[in-house]
Amino acid sequence: MTSHPPPQGSTMAASPHGPLQWEQQRAADIVRLLSLYRPLLDACVIDFFTEGLWAQLPPPWQTALGSAPPPQLARLLGGPDPGGPGPLWPLSLLAFAAASRALSFPRGRPGAAPRPPCHSRRLHPLLRRHVKPKKQHEIRRLGKLLQRLSQATGCTRMVDVGAGQGHLSRFLAFGLGLSVTAVEGDGRLATAAERFDRELLRELHKTGGAPPQRRRGPPRPCSPLTPRGPQHIPGRLDPVLPWGEFLLPPDPPAPAARNPLGGPGGAADGARVLVTGLHACGDLSPALLRHFARSPSVAAVASVGCCYMKLSTPPGYPLSSWVSALPGHELSYRARESACHALEQYRGRLGGGSPRLRAHCYRAVLETLIRGARPGLRRPGVQTVKKAHALSFPQYARLGLPRVGLDPASIPLDSDAVGTMLEQQHKVVAFFSLTLLLAPLVETLILLDRLLYLRERGFHCALVPLFDPRFSPRNLVLVAARCPLGTVLAGLEDEDGSNDEAESPPEEQSPPAQ
Incomplete structure (x- = not known):
């Protein structure tokens, strides 16, 4: 049994022009x-x-x-x-x-915090509301990666699929100034997300966007917020419908919304978009990759999967021609469920x-x-x-x-x-x-199958361990783009040093909701 060390340290990155053998x-x-x-x-x-x-x-x-x-x-x-x-x-x-x-x-x-995350001092207090420390860690880390993708592709429009209560979308829009469309299939979650947006805007008008002053200690390392929030669209991503028809009504039903990614030729206004899904469940993650591969309007995608047992087999797994042809590649429900366990915990x-x-x-x-x-x-x-x-x-x-x-x-x-x-x-x-012991192997195979699917189609892609696995078990982010990812990935794992998340003293905690 042979194996070779992954290139670029702990990030499995691949150029579409290199060999597939590894x-x-x-x-x-x-x-x-x-x-x-x-x-x-x-x-x-x-x-x-x-x-x-x-x-x-x-x-x-x-x-x-x-x-x-x-x-x-x-x-x-x-x-x-x-x-x-x-x-x-x-x-x-x-x-x-x-x-x-x-x-x-x-x-x-490398450089991960020695303890589970507390309220992040690097995240604006208004963006910490309703957000558990684990999620704060995830949205800030993924948000910074998406900001790098935006800079590398020149694309400032973001589509957050499976946005839930909109925590990532709010950070991307209010915190990083990106134009964000949040797509969520559960109408109740989308309604909650809009309510949280309105709550944040009310507080933003009171403070002018700057973080509240601390009574003691050094200044906060977080930036002021912008007054532009995300747009919320209720809808579900269908993994098998052709491009341009993928947006299905939410549950419960609501008025039909325009597809934020446009038709086969691109977005409705000709602009390109970046697509992301934070812990996109089951077949949703493969669907994101398929729609990225089909549409030139999608400049890049960053997907964090979860709930592998909910994958359809096929078409959710396998995706690549290579894995599909391997004898014994099949994964039972139990095997896919094991991949969701938190080994580090x-x-x-x-x-x-x-x-x-x-x-x-x-x-x-x-x-x-x-x-x-x-x-x-x-x-x-x-x-x-x-x-x-x-x-x-x-x-x-x-x-x-x-x-x-x-x-x-x-x-x-x-x-x-x-x-x-x-x-x-x-x-x-x-x-x-x-x-x-076998659980990480199953997850690696599923994610490697997705990476090979993209590589077989000529895209630049990488698997990045972006979150600390001790409190965020599904920590591997699959990034794919139509341009090289070198500048996006360079120094990403060390950009925050060892103080990625730090505990906020009592006066720093998120202000109570009004």
Whole structure:
């Protein structure tokens, strides 16, 4: 199995004039590795007891994993060495872990903040309203990338697809002065976005756009706002309709809106646009790429995908001719769902021995009880039981069983059999850790397929780990343009240094809504 280091450090960038061999080889290696471990890839941890998943592992793996404490499992997932004696890992397990890490696209970001984000001092207080720190981190980082794309392409018109409540759109319009059209399929979210815009404008008229003065400390590093907000259009992007007809009515229905990207020949007024989608769910991300490839009116696109399990297979995956032709490229629903897991967060729980680790064992035991009471019911949606780790198993089961139509009083919750399963929590944790080793591989293959789709059509493109994966797991941004991306990507990862996000003291917090 061969693999070559990605060009330009941790950014997978590609010129349409260079050879495709590197990206093609990496995709082929990933498919081959996933095929070797298909049973593990498609396994669901809630079936741990009902389908005897532990017994399906190689015996040497069982021995080593069964005695490995959580911090050693964290190291297996790429975490730091916890020190002290650890298990003697079988060479086959070490090779599996090493190959998984080597083929997965790097997700770290040099200079990242040493702690989860707080309110960003680099974001104007009025743009922090209604926005959680995680989202503040994302919209500011993506906004700066889009600003670079605007400068490189000479294009100042932006279309934010799947805009939600308009947090990114507001930063692009009010904060960066771009002309922004926000497209959102949920009419309620679009209405909320317009309400937030009006609220910001009222405050802007009071302050003149400048950030409020701090009572102490250095000046804020954020710039004044412009008084021009985004335009909101309710509508959905259809992934299969031809270009120029893609804008469908929102849900709930509203009056039809003009397509902000125009017809096949370009925008209605002849202007070009940049298109972005922050965590565009399921087939929405592939649809953005298809519409970019079809329309010369779209100068560039920056897409951050999520919810890979909602991809249609095909046409959402695979997109490229190369991946489509690879034997074994198919990804099950379970495999695509695994790609949405937050490996870095789980690794942190392992390293700290978090009580949250028992949640998977609880659900696996509950699944056993459900199938015992109703054999035909498999993997029903129990929904999340809040703070399950703080409950005893009987307490957890009494909350979960009624959600699938079962009476907890009719099922023994403290039997010897239940106790025996609960004693195997460490095996459940170890098994789930193994499946997480494959999760970044699946995401890399999906995103590499999208990059190859664009490369096959002659576009400049790159995959950039733009966000800190410890609190923004879907942190890889696919950027594509009709012009070289060198100036866009140069120094991008280090432009903010180590103080990308800093905590605001009490007097700096976002002012309350009026």
